Amino acid sequence: MSPEIVLDVRGLTVEFPTRNGILTAVDNVSFSIAKGEILGVVGESGAGKSLTGAAIIGLLEPPGRVAKGEIRLKGERIDGLAGEALRRLRGRRVGMVFQDPLTSLNPLYTVGDQLIETISTHRPDLSASAARERALSLLIDVGIPAAKDRLFAYPHQFSGGMRQRVVIALALAAEPELVIADEPTTALDVSVQAQIIALLKRLCAERGTSVMLITHDMGVIAETCDRVAVLYAGRIVEIGPVADVIHRPCHPYTIGLMGAIPALDGEEDRLTQIPGSMPRLSAIPQGCAFHPRCARTSQTCIDERPLLTAAGSGSAACWHIDPALTGAGS
Amino acid sequence: MTSHALIRAEHLSKAFDVSKPWLERTLSGEGRRTLSAVSDVSFDIAAGETFALVGESGSGKSTIARLVVGLHAASGGRIVFDGLDIADPASARQFAAERRRIAMIFQDPYASLNPRWRIGDIIAEPLYAFDLVKNRDEAQARVDELLRLVKLDPLDGVKFPHEFSGGQRQRVAIARALASNPDVIVCDEPTSALDVSVQAQVLNLMRDLQDQFKLTYLLISHNLAVVRHMATRVGVLYLGRLVEVAPAKTLFANPRHPYTRMLLAAVPDLHLVGRARTAVQGEIANPIDLPPGCAFHPRCPLANGRCTSDIPQLISRDGADIACHAVEEGRE
Numbered sequence: 001m002s003p004e005i006v007l008d009v010r011g012l013t014v015e016f017p018t019r020n021g022i023l024t025a026v027d028n029v030s031f032s033i034a035k036g037e038i039l040g041v042v043g044e045s046g047a048g049k050s051l052t053g054a055a056i057i058g059l060l061e062p063p064g065r066v067a068k069g070e071i072r073l074k075g076e077r078i079d080g081l082a083g084e085a086l087r088r089l090r091g092r093r094v095g096m097v098f099q100d101p102l103t104s105l106n107p108l109y110t111v112g113d114q115l116i117e118t119i120s121t122h123r124p125d126l127s128a129s130a131a132r133e134r135a136l137s138l139l140i141d142v143g144i145p146a147a148k149d150r151l152f153a154y155p156h157q158f159s160g161g162m163r164q165r166v167v168i169a170l171a172l173a174a175e176p177e178l179v180i181a182d183e184p185t186t187a188l189d190v191s192v193q194a195q196i197i198a199l200l201k202r203l204c205a206e207r208g209t210s211v212m213l214i215t216h217d218m219g220v221i222a223e224t225c226d227r228v229a230v231l232y233a234g235r236i237v238e239i240g241p242v243a244d245v246i247h248r249p250c251h252p253y254t255i256g257l258m259g260a261i262p263a264l265d266g267e268e269d270r271l272t273q274i275p276g277s278m279p280r281l282s283a284i285p286q287g288c289a290f291h292p293r294c295a296r297t298s299q300t301c302i303d304e305r306p307l308l309t310a311a312g313s314g315s316a317a318c319w320h321i322d323p324a325l326t327g328a329g330s
Numbered sequence: 331m332t333s334h335a336l337i338r339a340e341h342l343s344k345a346f347d348v349s350k351p352w353l354e355r356t357l358s359g360e361g362r363r364t365l366s367a368v369s370d371v372s373f374d375i376a377a378g379e380t381f382a383l384v385g386e387s388g389s390g391k392s393t394i395a396r397l398v399v400g401l402h403a404a405s406g407g408r409i410v411f412d413g414l415d416i417a418d419p420a421s422a423r424q425f426a427a428e429r430r431r432i433a434m435i436f437q438d439p440y441a442s443l444n445p446r447w448r449i450g451d452i453i454a455e456p457l458y459a460f461d462l463v464k465n466r467d468e469a470q471a472r473v474d475e476l477l478r479l480v481k482l483d484p485l486d487g488v489k490f491p492h493e494f495s496g497g498q499r500q501r502v503a504i505a506r507a508l509a510s511n512p513d514v515i516v517c518d519e520p521t522s523a524l525d526v527s528v529q530a531q532v533l534n535l536m537r538d539l540q541d542q543f544k545l546t547y548l549l550i551s552h553n554l555a556v557v558r559h560m561a562t563r564v565g566v567l568y569l570g571r572l573v574e575v576a577p578a579k580t581l582f583a584n585p586r587h588p589y590t591r592m593l594l595a596a597v598p599d600l601h602l603v604g605r606a607r608t609a610v611q612g613e614i615a616n617p618i619d620l621p622p623g624c625a626f627h628p629r630c631p632l633a634n635g636r637c638t639s640d641i642p643q644l645i646s647r648d649g650a651d652i653a654c655h656a657v658e659e660g661r662e
Binding site for chain 1: 386387495496497498525526527528529530531533534537552554555556558559582592593594595596597598599613614
C-alpha cells in the first residue's frame with residue numbers, strides 16, 4: 001500500500017523567453033511527495049531548485065513561465081491557476097518559508113497583526129478573538145519566549161533566528177498540506193540553524209504536513225529529509241532515499257558532489273573536485289548536461305540525453321550507471 | 331608562546347563607536363556607546379601553518395583579519411609581524427618595506443574585484459604598488475605566470491571580472507594575493523560565497539599553493555568542516571574573545587569549552603543521516619550589551635555564580651588553551 005501522494009509534479013518545464021532565444025531553467029522535472037514526507041531538493045546555484053519551488057506555488061516572475069508539465073496537489077491541477085483560485089492555494093494549502101526572514105515579513109506591522117491577518121484570511125469562520133488565540137498558540141508552538149508580549153513587537157525587534165520562527169508560524173498558520181522551504185536556514189548561524197531545522201521537522205511531523213526543502217547544504221538534507229532529489233542544470237540527475245544518495249550515490253555528479261564536501265571527522269588530504277562549473281542557461285550542453293565535466297563521458301552522453309532509470313534504491317539519469325545497481329531493488 | 335611566531339597578536343582589542351549622532355545623544359541624555367568587536371585576543375601564528383579562526387556572526391573574526399592586515403587600527407594591544415609592531419610609528423618605514431609580505435583574500439569575489447578593470451591589471455596592481463617589476467613586459471610575464479598558477483589561461487588576462495564565474499573570480503583574487511610573493515595570506519571566508527564543487531577546487535588550490543610557496547594562512551571561516559580540512563591550529567571566538575585555542579586534531583576530537591562542544595554538535599554532518607542534532611539553547615548575545623563575566627554564560631549548561639561575574643582567562647589543559655571556569659575547576 002503506497003502512502004497518499006500530496007504533491008505530484010510531472011514533466012515540469014520552466015522557460016524564460018529572452019531576446020536571444022528561450023532559456024530552459026527547469027527541464028522535464030518529475031517527482032512526488034507523500035503525506036508527511038520531507039523531500040530535499042539540492043543543487044548548486046543555477047540548478048533550478050528555487051524555480052521549481054516558485055513554479056509550484058505560482059510565484060514565477062514573468063517572463064518565466066511553466067511551458068510544459070503538470071503540477072497536482074492531492075490530484076487537483078494547480079499549475080496555471082490565477083486570481084482568486086491562486087490566492088486560495090497560496091498560504092491555505094501550500095505554505096512558503098523563504099531564505100531571508102527580514103524581507104519576508106512586513107516591517108510596518110507587528111508580528112501579531114501579520115499572523116492574525118493570515119489566519120483570518122484563510123479561516124474567515126474564526127472570530128477575531130479566536131484568531132488572536134491561534135496566533136498566540138502558533139508563536140508558543142514555534143518557541144518564541146514571552147509570546148504574549150511579542151505579539152505586539154515589530155519584525156526588527158526580533159533576531160534572525162526568532163524572525164525565521166515567526167515566518168514558519170506564518171507558513172503553518174492555515175494548516176497547509178505542503179510547505180515549501182527555500183533555503184530556510186542559509187542566513188542563520190549554525191547553532192540557530194539546528195534549532196530551526198528541529199522546529200520545522202517537529203511541527204510538520206505533528207501536523208502531517210509534507211515539506212519540500214530546497215537547500216544547497218547537503219548536511220541539512222542528510223539530517224532532515226526522507227528522500228532527496230539532486231538537480232543539475234535544471235534536471236533531476238538522481239533521486240532516492242537520503243541515506244542511499246549520500247552514501248551510495250549512482251550519478252557521477254552526485255558522487256563528485258559528495259566527495260567535494262569536507263567532512264568533520266575526515267582525514268582526507270584532498271577533496272574530490274569536479275572540473276569546471278555549472279553551465280550557463282544559455283549554453284546547456286547537448287545530450288547529458290553533465291558530460292563536459294564527467295570522467296565517464298562517451299559518445300552516447302554527447303548525443304543523447306539520459307532519462308531517469310532505476311539505480312540502487314532510487315533512480316538516476318546517466319548512461320553509465322553500474323549495471324549491478326540497476327534493478328537491484330526489483 | 332613560541333619565539334619564532336611570524337604573526338603575534340598581543341591583547342588585541344577593537345571597539346567601534348556606535349553612538350547616536352551628537353544632537354540626538356544630547357537631547358535624550360544618552361552617553362556614547364561602543365561595540366567591542368574584539369577584546370583581549372592573543373595568539374601566535376608560526377611560519378608555514380594554517381591558523382583558523384572560527385565563530386558565528388558577530389564573534390569578531392573578520393575584524394581580527396582586518397586588524398592583522400592593517401585595514402583597521404587596533405583600539406588596544408598590538409600585532410607583531412616578524413618582530414615588527416605594525417602600528418608603531420618608529421617601525422613604520424621598516425614595515426612599509428615588509429608590507430608586501432601580507433596579502434588578503436576577501437569573501438565576496440563579486441565585490442573585491444573592480445568591475446572596470448581587466449583581470450590582468452587587477453593582478454598587476456600589487457606588482458606596481460610594491461615596485462616589484464621594472465617594466466610592462468616584466469609585469470605581463472609575471473601576470474601570465476600567476477594566472478597559470480591558479481589554473482586559469484594567460485589569455486584570460488584581457489577579460490573583465492563579469493566574464494568569470496564565482497570560483498574563477500576567487501582564483502583571480504588568489505592570483506592577486508600571490509602577486510607580491512607574500513609569506514602570509516589572510517583569507518576571510520574564502521569559499522563561503524562558492525558552491526561546494528567549486529569550493530573543493532579552491533580549497534585544493536589553496537593547499538597546493540601553500541606547499542609550493544611555504545605560505546602561512548590565517549583562515550577565517552564559519553564553516554567548521556572547511557576549517558577541519560585546512561587548519562593546523564584553530565581558535566574559537568565567541569563575542570570577541572577567544573574561548574579555545576587548540577591544534578585542529580585535538581579540537582575536533584576533544585572539544586573542551588562548552589561553546590566549542592555546542593558548535594560542533596550543531597554542525598549538520600553528511601555522515602550522520604537522520605541524526606537528531608543537539609538543539610542548542612538561546613542565541614548569540616547583543617555585542618553592544620555584553621553579558622557580564624563569561625559572555626557565554628546565559629547559554630552555558632555549566633554556568634555558575636562565578637561565570638556571571640569573572641571573565642575567564644585562557645588556561646592550558648592537555649595541549650589546548652581554554653577560557654572557561656568550569657574546565658578550570660573540573661566541573662565538566
